[in-house]
Amino acid sequence: MRRAARFVTMPVNMTPESLRQRRARIAAALPLENALLLIGAGFPVPLPEGSDQAYPFRSHAEYFHLTGAECAGGVLAFDPRDGASAGWRSFVPLVTEAERVWEGRTQVAGTPLADLEPWLAARRGRPIAMLGARVAHPGCDEEISLRVREALTHARRPKDDHEIDAIRRAAAATAPGYAKLREVLRPGVTERALQIELEAEFFRQGADRTGYGSIVGTGSNSAILHFEPSARAVQAGDFVLVDAGAEVGRYVADVTRTYVAGQPTAFQRDLYQVVLQAEERAIARCVVGAEWKAVHLAAAEDLVAGLVQMGVMHGKPASLVEQEAHTLFFPHGLGHMVGLGVRDGSGRAPGRVKDPRLSLRTLRMDLPLAADYVLTVEPGLYFIPALLNDPARRARFSDCVNWPLVDQHLHLGGVRIEDDVLINSSGAPEILTRAIPKRLE
Ligand SMILES: [Mn+2]
Secondary structure, three states, X not given: OOOOOOOOOOXXXXXXXXXXXXXXHHHHHOOOOOOEEEEEOOOOOEOOOOOOOEOOOOOOHHHHHHHOOOOOOOEEEEOHHHOOOOOEEEEEOOOOHHHHHHHOOOOXXXXXXXXXXXXXXXXXXXXXXXXXXXXXXXOEOHHXXXXXXXXXXXXXXXXXXHHHHHHHHHHHHHHHHHHHHHHHOOOOXXXXXXXHHHHHHHHHOOXXXXXXXXXXXXXXXXXXXXXXXXXXXXXXXXXXXXXXXXXXXXXXXXXEEEEEOOOOOHHXXXXXXXXXXXXXXXXXXXXXXXXXXXXXXXXXXXXXXXXHHHOOEXXXXXXXXXOOHHHHOOOOOOOOEOEEEOOOOOEEOOOOOOOOOHHHOOOOEEOEOXXXXXXXXXXXXXXXXXXXXXXXXXXXXXXXXXXXXXXXXXXXXEEEOEEEEEOOOOOOOEEOOOOOOOOOO
């Protein structure tokens, strides 16, 4: 028999009443008109080699958000004609004896899944929008589904109190991990050992898992944007870049800190200060109504201004950013939304199309900020040989960059500093990850 992944019901801390309110709020935001809505939880994905195991199961975020349940095969249905509250019906598979015996699964509350067909038959002829993981049922209207998903994603962007509380708990489990990491960080310690200490502390402090694959990059590895920790030992003077966060009840924190093992050089210290200042200034710009693209470009200009001051770049910062020269050292977007997953709610405001500008292609969102959005702010400056050794870039930016100086630091690595911020209805945002120190020591 098949051993599926364990079906853990996460502590979601929600009452039936708060779930009802959330569903009603979402229902009012969806352009369904006459259409029915089906949101599938999805199914466990078996490992390919037939080892009788599956990848850890998690309900699709769109399903989880409206049910709070990890329920493989579950389907949440909504008929707008039945009302914003009464129109919702959660269909759940019945737990089998084998699942009780092998996995300790318990029955998720809801209507038996067998009743979904009659529910649909009673509404025959109506268009169907499908979200979450696809439900095996014919007759999905693709165009309506796209429109409804865009509206749902947008409606999920402002986090409600329960969600903000969950992100706070994730941040609270993350901070002690970084404190532990600083205790053990010294030359000779491997990236793997740092990962182990960091993650163990996340779990001790209440994490259900890590929010994403932890990044621990030392030395030149710190310039690899999504580096997976290796057996490499930290050398004296290395940059050590750590991008990791705890997950609690499906909500995640996403934090990056960069350290120097031992004594930083003046160049390292300057580079760090440029990134730190750009980060703090970018956070201050995260206010209601601010356009994310503008916040990103302003941060790029701050980073470039710092590089000009350090003698790494030549020219006027605004004009260098205009020419996209910043992408040599800052090749990613300034941040993304975070919450129910590490890219929760990112994307474009409804109706917007992708910006064709090359330097904005890597932006994970294009929208004006609004109250109760939670997002990361994560500028970085890196010496990435794959970009900096490219002859086309060297030719295009021959006058903008002090190439001999770049060559001296080609294997220095990089610096990224990342916090999660909560947009306030007025004034500066709240930094949810402020308990994790940012001073270079
Ligand atoms: Mn991030």
